[in-house]
Amino acid sequence: MGLQLPFLHTVSKKKRNQVICVDLGSRTTKAVLLERRGEIFALTRYALLDAPICERKLSLEQMADHLHAVAEALGNSTKYISVAVGLGDAIVRQVELPQIPLEEMRTILKVNHKNYLQQDLPNHVFDCYIIPPRVSLANAKSPEAARNATSMPKFKVLVAAAKKQFVDDLVQAASSVGLIADAMVPALVGPINAFESSLPEVYAKETVALVDIGFKSTSVCVLDRGELSTNRVVNIGGDQLTVGLAEAMNISYAEAEGIKIGMAPEVEASLQMNVLPLGRELRASLDFFEHQNDRPVSQVYVSGASARSEMIMQILSSELMVECKTWNSSISLQLALSGQQAVEIDHIGSQLTVAIGTALASY
Numbered sequence: 001m002g003l004q005l006p007f008l009h010t011v012s013k014k015k016r017n018q019v020i021c022v023d024l025g026s027r028t029t030k031a032v033l034l035e036r037r038g039e040i041f042a043l044t045r046y047a048l049l050d051a052p053i054c055e056r057k058l059s060l061e062q063m064a065d066h067l068h069a070v071a072e073a074l075g076n077s078t079k080y081i082s083v084a085v086g087l088g089d090a091i092v093r094q095v096e097l098p099q100i101p102l103e104e105m106r107t108i109l110k111v112n113h114k115n116y117l118q119q120d121l122p123n124h125v126f127d128c129y130i131i132p133p134r135v136s137l138a139n140a141k142s143p144e145a146a147r148n149a150t151s152m153p154k155f156k157v158l159v160a161a162a163k164k165q166f167v168d169d170l171v172q173a174a175s176s177v178g179l180i181a182d183a184m185v186p187a188l189v190g191p192i193n194a195f196e197s198s199l200p201e202v203y204a205k206e207t208v209a210l211v212d213i214g215f216k217s218t219s220v221c222v223l224d225r226g227e228l229s230t231n232r233v234v235n236i237g238g239d240q241l242t243v244g245l246a247e248a249m250n251i252s253y254a255e256a257e258g259i260k261i262g263m264a265p266e267v268e269a270s271l272q273m274n275v276l277p278l279g280r281e282l283r284a285s286l287d288f289f290e291h292q293n294d295r296p297v298s299q300v301y302v303s304g305a306s307a308r309s310e311m312i313m314q315i316l317s318s319e320l321m322v323e324c325k326t327w328n329s330s331i332s333l334q335l336a337l338s339g340q341q342a343v344e345i346d347h348i349g350s351q352l353t354v355a356i357g358t359a360l361a362s363y
């Protein structure tokens with residue numbers, strides 16, 4: 001199911017009964033514990049932990065401690081973990097490649113990625129996913145469509161690259177605390193997979209944008225009838241909104257954070273001013289798609305913790321001139337949460353999107 005771009009090929013593809021999926025956010029780590037029940041997954045537990053604070057890259061030991069804390073918060077019930085590789089450590093691009101086996105594609109990219117990705121990526125690992133060609137049932141039956149299909153010279157391929165050091169460190173950190181890193185999936189892919197299984201009809205038939213507002217950055221993808229068309233990362237996130245509010249109101253960061261989350265009506269004007277640059281960048285991405293394809297983006301689905309704010313959603317909607325809504329990715333799973341977690345999932349769901357989508361990519 002879903003896009004698959006796990007960077008670890010060596011692990012057995014045996015279906016796990018239980019798995020932990022972790023989204024190492026730059027502000028908050030999100031983790032979900034999923035249990036396989038026949039063909040579907042049940043969400044049995046989740047955890048939110050503050051990301052380790054550090055100025056630079058996490059040390060191996062810090063990473064190991066953090067993964068250990070994640071597994072503990074989820075009750076230490078499995079050792080298998082899948083990890084979302086953040087926007088800073090992995091890139092995703094759509095390219096065209098000749099019709100050759102996957103293994104050969106990986107080799108080509110390894111030696112010749114600069115050509116295909118317009119970027120020099122030394123010491124990276126690469127993975128690909130062949131995007132199934134879009135052929136509607138009616139067309140598939142016409143002889144002309146069949147001819148076109150056989151003469152199609154290239155595959156559309158989604159390519160992901162991750163820093164090799166990051167992948168190696170993560171595997172080692174996990175194993176040092178008794179965990180097994182099963183798969184790594186680019187964080188950008190998470191919302192796409194979660195969206196496909198949450199709203200399959202919309203995914204297949206409409207042109208929508210998925211926006212994930214993070215701490216320091218925001219990702220935006222345009223999905224055109226089930227196909228990933230544009231994807232971009234904008235360097236604005238919840239952090240800048242708080243910094244901007246603090247400056248505008250001449251208060252501390254902590255106070256501004258409280259006010260932002262509390263959505264006090266009197267901050268709307270200041271918040272609007274700060275959301276504006278983000279709105280402008282996102283609008284530019286939609287414009288880019290719309291001009292190239294001559295199709296409007298009909299709706300924008302927003303995830304990440306900032307999507308919990310109705311005020312931010314409203315400001316974005318008017319800035320983008322298209323409806324922006326929060327969505328809860330947990331609806332694609334069977335919910336088997338207990339107590340407080342069952343009550344809070346509606347509220348937390350938008351923040352778990354990347355973690356849930358990672359699960360859907362790798363299992």
Ligand SMILES: Nc1ncnc2c1ncn2[C@@H]1O[C@H](COP(=O)(O)OP(=O)(O)OP(=O)(O)O)[C@@H](O)[C@H]1O
Nearest residue numbers: 025026027028214215216238239304305306308309
């Ligand atoms: N209710 C809320 N209203 C508005 N903003 C909120 C709310 N709750 C959290 N935030 C903001 O969301 C941000 C954190 O979002 P999130 O946890 O999705 O980021 P992250 O995944 O850690 O970051 P990244 O994806 O960039 O690595 C913080 O800046 C916080 O202020």
Ligand SMILES: [Mg+2]
Nearest residue numbers: 025214304354
């Ligand atoms: Mg995030």
